[in-house]
Amino acid sequence: MRLAQLLLLLSPVLQASSRPSRKTYDTHDYYVIHHNPAHGHSPQDSAAALGTEFVEQVGELKDHYLVRIEKSSASSLDRRSPEAGPGDAVVASFHNLKRSEEPIAHSVRSLLPQTLRQRTKRAPIPSFPELDEIQDSLDIHDPIFSSQWHIVNKEFPQHMMNVTGLWKEGVTGKGVISALVDDGLDYESEDLKVNFYAAGSYDFNDHEPLPKPKLWDDRHGTRCAGEIAAAKNDVCGVGLAYESKVAGLRILSGPISDADESAALNYGFQENAIYSCSWGPPDSGRDMEGPNLLIQKAVLNGINNGRGGKGSVFVFASGNGAGSGDACNFDGYTNSIYSVTVGAIDNQGLHPYYSEACAANMIVTYSSGSGKHISTTDVGQKTCSHQHGGTSAAAPLAVGVFALALDVRPDLTWRDIQHLCVYSAAIINPEDPDWEVTASGRPFSYKYGYGKLDAWAYVTMARTWNLVKPQVWMDIATVELRDAAMVGTEMTGGEPIVPEGVSSSTTVTQEMLEEWNFEKLEHITVQVWIRHTRRGDVEVELISPAGIKSVLASQRRFDSATTGFVGWKFMTLKHWDENPVGKWTVRVKDQNNTEKGYFLGWSMTMWGSAIDASLAEKFELTDEHLNLPPAGSEQTKHHPKPTAHLPDDHASQMGEATRPAFQDDKSGTETATGGPTSFPDAAEAGMFDNIERLMSNQLWLIGAFSVVILFAAGAGLFFWLRKRRARRARSAYAPLPGDTMPMRSLDPRGAPPAGSGVPGPGERSAGGTRELYDAFGVGSDEEDEGDADEHSALTGGAGRYGQNAAPATYHDGFLDDNGLTSARTTGAPYRDDVPDVAAAGATRAKAPSPHRAGSDGSGDGSWQDAAADHEAAPLRP
């Protein structure tokens, strides 16, 4: 008895020094917990708190313990199967525990589910028998096939596209056309000729029907095309979908107008199924640029109407600027919800240092690094390239896989393509600290997205895939912080940004989900208004109800722009399948703090699938916005060549799998280095200590601000009624219960000039309905004009705010979730009393439940319109 008790007491010690116990992976699920002994609980207590059985210490790792739970239908959902959905009972109980106030919550720092993987010997296999076998059985005689390691990797067999099994099944991309939006496509190459689709091609640089590469460096598009559809013949290698077709849309070999770029992105869009885009704004680490409104409209048009309504598939390379501190969330093409963004891994499965990371990265595929390039077709009749690389060589491999999937399942919509990425991608380098288990139980990494694309796994899952229900969205109304306003294109006010961060939160309720017909979460876009004298110092993160943190903006050492973020829209995929109900927090930090900044406000849109498919409508952008020429926008632009920012040593540099993409803050959470499910410190005590002091520095701004208002009113700036969400008459501007925001009355100085067509303050009570003005002028050309958040207001019917039912000048504060916005003469940060729902709501179908938003710690609070929708014509003075 005594001995048994003694043994029990000593058991952790004994186990730590003893040999590992026998694991029963077929009957149990295993997890590693990182235990914090500082709170007086034993590791066994921590294990029990998660409902798991304590096993032993993990090797020699201090405070890391293996725990297990018996497999059962409730606890052992297959983490990678779509049917499983979000749910791992232990992960869930970890999140619950962390949310709870229980003392033991502090003892469990993190949780990492264990999955079994086959490690493969690193030694080169002298003669890989399978290569011969594959060539024989598939009758492949392409001379460089054996150099195409991305198809058959003799040295690192676990790192290849895994496509040959599909070829043997006869899946080769027949009937699918991919368009290379690039610098041309050499259709006279013997390797591409048979698969070239002339009718889907056009040269937008030289305005000719055929996309002949003409400049000395017009090689990129041809090389990318070879990766997708190089024919199985006696020239060079083979494409992943070697019986699919490719079209060329030449736009990168000179300046291009927005109109031409838009036309290119929709060119032949009933036949061209996939648009392979290995380009974007410069990857300099300084630029922040997205597609302007016309191009956004083209992309959305492709999504809504391309491929017979199933949607064009847009595939974008994540960018080659990681070495310069660039990240793909600063690029409005790669962070669009409509793009599949593809990063790179190299022939050893490592992260090449150029490949950009961000929360919008969906998957990775192979490219240059650790000593190897991609071998493919080149410009010339029989010329091959062994020099291809960068993320722009990775994206076409994803395109090839999608072409194979569409061969098998032509009915997949653009969102099914994305879901299949999320569900079928495989984790690589599991020890990489950049991985974090999301609320759905799926690991996500800024560097790898949801993981590596495996052609066989993807297409196999596609074969039996149930199409997703239509897309819906849910606008989480704008939260604005203290005194924030926009006058013309100037932002004023806002909460001073301190090193530890300024947090602002909003709550999503079950009722809101029902109201918006919203079933399951996919993408989240977050638009922010931040002014800062050095943009590269600003960090922005989104923290979900389950405590999952998405880094939206990371520090960029070369970005010294003084423009801040004028409604820039970030995107994250990290919350895919997470339950959105609960508190969402945006935190803006500046850990350098040598330059000044203010957080003015933010808004968020959640995108996902519909509860009731019959009620879902396609998202639309309205024409109105085209009437608003963005200030300073260029008429034409010249996209840099995809290789412009690709470092010369992109292939020679060794990759890595040991560094998190974004260094975390000093607040001591494990998120950056922990890898596993980690928790941000919820309570940031003292975070606002500095605010009062800093606020006093802001007094001059308030003064300056008033002058600007007067000036603005006098000058009679153009302004436009803003409108959004009009397609559904769901709006009501209900007072928020307990709202602490001082509601200032309409300032007469802010009245629009006479004759502007905009009713003055006196008229506003007459109608009972009130329109919201958006005070946000269109900012610099770097400002993304809202990528897709303007709901059509021109299609509104009876019972909604019509154009003539817009008599009011009620203003809800400046920051609504459209980046495209209108300057208003009434630039003051006023808000008047909130109209009576009963009076205003008479014409509305239903009123949503208002919900609270607050800026933590700020006495000022914030408020938001519950779900503003209204429509109005643009008004001009």
Ligand SMILES: *[C@@H]1O[C@H](CO)[C@@H](O)[C@H](O)[C@H]1NC(C)=O
């Ligand atoms: C690769 O493809 C084969 C079939 O050719 C399949 O059995 C295997 O599971 C695939 N590998 C992965 C990692 O999906």
Ligand SMILES: *[C@@H]1O[C@H](CO)[C@@H](O)[C@H](O)[C@H]1NC(C)=O
């Ligand atoms: C802070 O900013 C200054 C000036 O931009 C810069 O010289 C310094 O290296 C930065 N420090 C950190 C820790 O980022």
